[in-house]
Amino acid sequence: MSREQIRSQLFQELKIKNEVNIEGVAADPAIFRHLDLGGEFQEQVHLCFEMDHETHEDFDLPTGYSTPGGLRVPFHWDSRSDYRIVYDGGEYVLTQKGKGLFPVSFDKRPKYYGLSASDGTPFSRIAGYSTGYAGGGTVSIAYSNECSLKEKGQDCLFCNINATKDTYSEIQGIGWKNPKQIGEAVAAAYRLDGVKHTNLTGGFVPERREVDYYLDVAEAIQESTGLQDFNGTAVIGAPLDLSIIDRYKEAGFRTLALNLEMWDPKFYAAILPGKVAECGGREHWIKAIEYAAKVFGKGKVRSGFVAGIEPKKATLAGVEYFASIGVLSLTGAWTPNPGSALEGHRTPHAEWHLDMAYQCHEIFKKYGFSYQDYFDIAPSPNFLIHDLFAIDEEIVPAFGEAKEGERIAQR
Known part of the structure; x- marks a missing residue:
């Protein structure tokens, strides 16, 4: 096939992927x-x-x-x-x-899933794996599979982290991860499976004790991998003391994520009661993102939006503003997850979300971002934006087959 034919095929597959993301698959x-x-x-x-x-x-x-x-x-x-x-x-x-x-x-099972930490915990219960384009994968680690906002009745309404723990943690043997476990898992993933990015996240911890924990994890990963820059993303709640952001940079994280979730102030207050109570409210959260962008630099900070709850115009305004200051945004489709307060609601139709992805991709291109930038800040390399960048940059596997055919024809 010609490159134009490949692009046409991939855009059709992207349309189907988006529909399956929204409707699920039986x-x-x-x-x-x-x-x-x-x-x-x-x-x-x-x-x-x-x-x-x-x-x-x-x-x-x-x-x-x-x-x-x-x-x-x-x-x-x-x-x-x-x-x-x-x-x-x-x-x-x-x-x-x-x-x-x-x-x-x-998906093939990564090699490191077959190994365990020095304390016997299987790496598959510490660090989840997702493959990306151009030979790069991501490990995503939830240091905690629960969030303390539940105890205060302040859970984000779209979130099901605590419900997921109640359903699966005992069955699958999932619990709190200590820094040593994480360091060993990341080192194995980098060594055996060519992983090139680590995403560290989790729920709020009482008294915001996760701040120092993240710094301990960075040190453990550096020690286990031998890498000062391990291409790690720390996903955090906006700290009231913004100087803490400098500490994450100094600790060795390449990127930082502060997920605002909603741009519209009224939706923010209604959907995110815990973030209002614990993180200084919407305006402080935005201030923290602005500060992080100065500390980490262009393309090294992200904010996530749960696309489909607030009006599209509002989300796009947030994406545009953040891109203008060097911050990337996730705009994955809102799924009314089992166990969340919004379970049973309906996300917008697939066409709505596909249009959101195309518009965001155009915004990111306008401000000079690339696939690699998006890879380095995302929890997995499988968002529609990754696909659009990968098609643009011709790093989807289908293009490799075409290029090989061209080389053979030129001999």
């Missing part, structure tokens, strides 16, 4: 007996949030799969979806209302 769990989950292929481990549309305590599911062109699609199980993965003639096929769309290939 599957008879029995078909995965043909897949060596937990062996050759990667199984879901619920380290932080349940992103499937239904819980599934009694069986495992895959983490994700790839389209023929090489776009990765996270597996969001929903038994009610018109999209379904079936096992047909020895291969897995994505279908819509019974019509076959294309075969899919599931």
Whole structure:
């Protein structure tokens, strides 16, 4: 295929990926007996949030799969979806209302998942893995799979971190991670699987004790990997004392994330009661992002938005403002997660979210950002923005096949 044909194919696959992200994908769990989950292929481990549309305590599911062109699609199980993965003639096929769309290939299990920390904790229960383009992957670590805002009745209304813990932590053996465990897991992932980015996150801890903990983790990762710059992102709540941000930079984190979540002031107050109470409110949070942008530099700070709760115009205004000061934004689609206060609500239709991704991508290009910038600040390299950048920069696997064909033709 020509490059234009490849681009056309990839944009069509991107459209389907977006729809599956919104609607989820059905599957008879029995078909995965043909897949060596937990062996050759990667199984879901619920380290932080349940992103499937239904819980599934009694069986495992895959983490994700790839389209023929090489776009990765996270597996969001929903038994009610018109999209379904079936096992047909020895291969897995994505279908819509019974019509076959294309075969899919599931994520391979990373090598480090088969190893354990020095205290015996499996690395798969410490650091989750997601693959990206151009040979780079990310490990995302939730140091804590619970949030203390629950105790005060101040949970973010879209969040299900505490519900996920209640459902899966005992079944899957997931708990608090200490710095040594994290350092050992990251070192193994970098060494064995070519991982190039670490994302550290978790819920609020009483008295905001997570601040010093993050600094201890950075030191442990540096010690275990031998890297002063391990390309780490610290995902934090806005500190009341902004000088703490300098400490994260000095500790060795390359990037910082402060997720504002909502741009509209009224939505912010209604949806994020704990962030208002614990982090000085919306204006202080924005001030913290502005300060972090000066400390870390262009493309080294991000803020997440839960796209689909507030009006699109409001979210785009926030994305534009942050991009203008060198800050990138995540705008992944809001999923009314199981166990969240907004469970049972409806996110906007797929077209709404696809338009959001295209508009944000144009904003980021206008301010000079690249795939690598977005890779370095995201918790996983599988957002639609990653795909759009990767198509632009021709680093999606399909382009590799085309370039190889061109080399052969020139011989």
